Amino acid sequence: MARAVMYDNIRRAGTVLASSALALPLMAMVAPGARAEGMPQLDFGNPYVIGQVVWGAGIFLVLYLLLSRSALPKVEKVLSLRRQTIETDLGIAHKAKTRADEAVADLHEARRKALADAQANVDKVVEEARLAAARQAEEMNARLATEIQDAETRIAQARGQALASVREISTTTAETLIHQLSGIAAPADFVTAKVGSAAAARGL
Amino acid sequence: MAAGSSIDALGQFELHPVLGALGESLRFSQSPMMMIVAAIVVLAFLYVGMRPAAVVPGRLQSAAEMCYDFIHNMAVDTIGPEGRAFFPFVFTLFFFILAGNYLGLLPFSFAFTSHIAVTLALALMVFCLSIIVSLKVQGAKFFAHFMPAGAPKALAPLLIPIEILSFLSRPVSLSIRLFANMVAGHVMFDMFAAFTIMLAGLGFFGDIIAVGPVVINIALMALELLVGALQAYVFAILTCIYLREAVAH
Numbered sequence: 001m002a003r004a005v006m007y008d009n010i011r012r013a014g015t016v017l018a019s020s021a022l023a024l025p026l027m028a029m030v031a032p033g034a035r036a037e038g039m040p041q042l043d044f045g046n047p048y049v050i051g052q053v054v055w056g057a058g059i060f061l062v063l064y065l066l067l068s069r070s071a072l073p074k075v076e077k078v079l080s081l082r083r084q085t086i087e088t089d090l091g092i093a094h095k096a097k098t099r100a101d102e103a104v105a106d107l108h109e110a111r112r113k114a115l116a117d118a119q120a121n122v123d124k125v126v127e128e129a130r131l132a133a134a135r136q137a138e139e140m141n142a143r144l145a146t147e148i149q150d151a152e153t154r155i156a157q158a159r160g161q162a163l164a165s166v167r168e169i170s171t172t173t174a175e176t177l178i179h180q181l182s183g184i185a186a187p188a189d190f191v192t193a194k195v196g197s198a199a200a201a202r203g204l
Numbered sequence: 205m206a207a208g209s210s211i212d213a214l215g216q217f218e219l220h221p222v223l224g225a226l227g228e229s230l231r232f233s234q235s236p237m238m239m240i241v242a243a244i245v246v247l248a249f250l251y252v253g254m255r256p257a258a259v260v261p262g263r264l265q266s267a268a269e270m271c272y273d274f275i276h277n278m279a280v281d282t283i284g285p286e287g288r289a290f291f292p293f294v295f296t297l298f299f300f301i302l303a304g305n306y307l308g309l310l311p312f313s314f315a316f317t318s319h320i321a322v323t324l325a326l327a328l329m330v331f332c333l334s335i336i337v338s339l340k341v342q343g344a345k346f347f348a349h350f351m352p353a354g355a356p357k358a359l360a361p362l363l364i365p366i367e368i369l370s371f372l373s374r375p376v377s378l379s380i381r382l383f384a385n386m387v388a389g390h391v392m393f394d395m396f397a398a399f400t401i402m403l404a405g406l407g408f409f410g411d412i413i414a415v416g417p418v419v420i421n422i423a424l425m426a427l428e429l430l431v432g433a434l435q436a437y438v439f440a441i442l443t444c445i446y447l448r449e450a451v452a453h
Contacts, residue, residue, distance in 0.1 A: 040218040041319045041387070048219035051231025052316065053325045056239050060300060060326075063243040068292030071250040075272045078257045078265075085259050 166204055170195045213394040217318055217387070235316040242303035242316075271299070275440070282444035286451040290444075293333070297326065298440035305386060305432030309425065317435075318386040320379060327379035330443045337450035349449075378442055382435050389428045396421045 043049060171192050178186040219233035227233070253268030261269060275295045279287035287294075301317055308315020316322050338346040350367040351360055396417040403414035 039214055039387075041321065041383070044321070046219060047231050048221065048233040048235070049319065049321050052219065052233055052235035052239075052319060053321050055232065055236030056316070056322050056325060057329075059236060059239040059243055060296065060329075063246065063300060064293065064296040066243075066247055067250070067296050071247060071254075072272065072292055072295060074254050074257075075250065075269060078254060078261075079269060079272070081257075082259050 163204055167192075167195055167199055170199065211395055211398040213391045213398070216314075216390060216394055219319075234314040235319060235322065238304065238307055238314045238316050239300075242300060242307055245303050245307070246299045275299075278441060279444055282441065283448045283451060287444065287447070290447050294440050294443055294447075297330070297443060298436050301326070301382065301439050302433060302436035305436060306429070308386065308390065309428055309432065315386050315390060317382055318390055320383045323379040323383040324375065326382075326439070327375035330378065330446060331375040334443075334446040334450045337447060341451050374442075374446065378439065382439055385431050385435050389424065389431055392424055393421060393428070396424065 040046070041049070171188075174191050174195055175186055175188065178184065178191070219235055221227040221232060222234055222237050223230075223232055249264075249271075250268050253264040256262060256265055258265060272295070275298055276288075276291055279291040279294045281287075283290060304315060304317040307313050308318065335346075350364050350371070352363060352367065355363055399417040400414045400421075403410040403417070406413075
C-alpha cells in the first residue's frame with residue numbers, strides 16, 4: 001500500500017518535472033532579453049573584490065588559529081580520552097577474564113581433588129566394610145563350627161547312649177519273644193551273648 | 205533578478221558595502237561578512253558539539269567527531285603520517301569552503317565561493333604552501349619533478365615546459381572549478397526563479413506553468429547541496445594530494 005503511494009508520488013513528480021521541461025522553451029520566449037552584463041566577480045577595479053580577499057585572508061587565518069589551537073585539540077582530547085577509557089576498560093575486562101579463568105581452573109582443580117578424595121573415602125569405606133564383613137563371616141563360621149562340633153558331640157553322645165541301650169533293649173526283646181513263642185525262659189547270659197555277637201556283626 | 209522582460213542573473217554576485225560608512229571605509233562587503241558567519245558556524249559547530257565532551261557522545265557531538273575523523277583520515281590516508289601536521293589546515297579549508305557553499309544557498313545570503321578572487325586566493329594559498337613544503341622537504345630535488353623519471357633526455361626541452369605549465373595550472377584549475385560550479389548553480393537558481401516571476405505575470409496558464417521552475421529550483425537545491433559538499437571535498441582532497449607530493453622524498 002505504502003509502496004503504491006510512493007510509486008504514485010514518484011509518477012506525479014515525474015509528470016510535473018516533464019511538464020516543467022516542456023515549459024522551458026515557453027520560458028525562453030517569455031524572457032527573450034535574458035542577458036549578462038559582465039561578471040561582477042571579474043570587476044577587479046571594484047575595491048570590494050580585492051577587499052574581500054584581504055578580509056578573507058584575515059578571517060581564514062583567525063579561523064585556522066582558533067581551530068588548530070583550541071577547537072580541534074578539544075575534539076582530539078575527547079577522542080583520546082575515549083580511546084584511553086576503552087583501553088582501560090578492556091584492560092580491566094581482560095584482567096577480570098584472567099581472574100575468572102584462574103577461578104575456573106581452581107574450581108576444576110578443587111573439584112578434581114574432591115572427586116579423588118571422595119573416591120578414596122569410598123574405597124576406604126568399601127574396604128573397611130569388606131574387612132568387617134569378612135571378619136563377621138569368619139566369626140560366624142567359627143561360631144558355627146563350634147556349634148556344629150558341639151552338636152556333633154551331642155549327637156555322638158546321644159548315639160552312644162542310644163547304641164548302649166540297643167543291646168539291652170534287644171536282649172530284653174529277645175527274651176520276651178523267646179518266652180512268648182516257646183513259653184520257655186531263655187537263660188539271660190545266653191541271650192545276652194547272642195545279642196552281643198549279632199550286634200557286633202552289625203557294627204553296633 | 206528580473207527587471208522587466210530581462211533577467212539579471214549575475215547581479216547577485218555584486219558586492220555591496222555592509223555596516224554603512226564603516227563598511228565602506230573598511231571595504232567590508234557581504235562577502236567577508238558571510239566569511240565571518242561561516243567561521244562562526246564552523247567554530248560553533250565544534251564548540252557546542254563538543255561541549256558535553258562525553259565518552260558516549262550525543263548526536264551533535266557525534267557529528268562533530270565524525271567531521272573530525274573524516275578530515276583526519278583524509279589527510280593522513282592521502283598525505284601519509286606527515287598529514288597530521290597539515291590536518292588543521294585541511295580541516296579549516298574544507299569547512300570554510302563547505303560553510304561558504306551552504307550558507308550561499310540560504311535566501312538573502314551570499315556565496316563568497318562564487319567569487320574567483322576568493323577561490324583563487326585559497327588556491328594560491330594551497331599552491332604556495334605546497335611549494336614551500338616541497339622546498340623545505342625536498343630542497344633542490346623539487347625541481348627534478350619537472351623532468352619525469354625515465355623519460356629520454358632529448359625530450360627535456362619539450363617535457364619540462366609542459367610539466368611546469370601543468371604545475372602552474374594547478375591553482376587555476378583549483379580555483380576555477382569551485383568558482384564555476386558555484387556561479388553556475390546560483391545563476392540557474394536566479395534564472396528559474398525569474399522564470400517563475402515572469403510566468404506568473406502571464407495570467408492563469410502562466411500561474412500553472414510557473415510551478416515548473418519552482419520544482420526545478422527544488423531539484424536544483426538538492427543538486428547544489430551535493431555540489432557544495434563535493435566541491436569542498438575536491439578542493440580539500442586535491443590540497444592533500446599536492447601536499448603528499450610535497451612531502452614525498
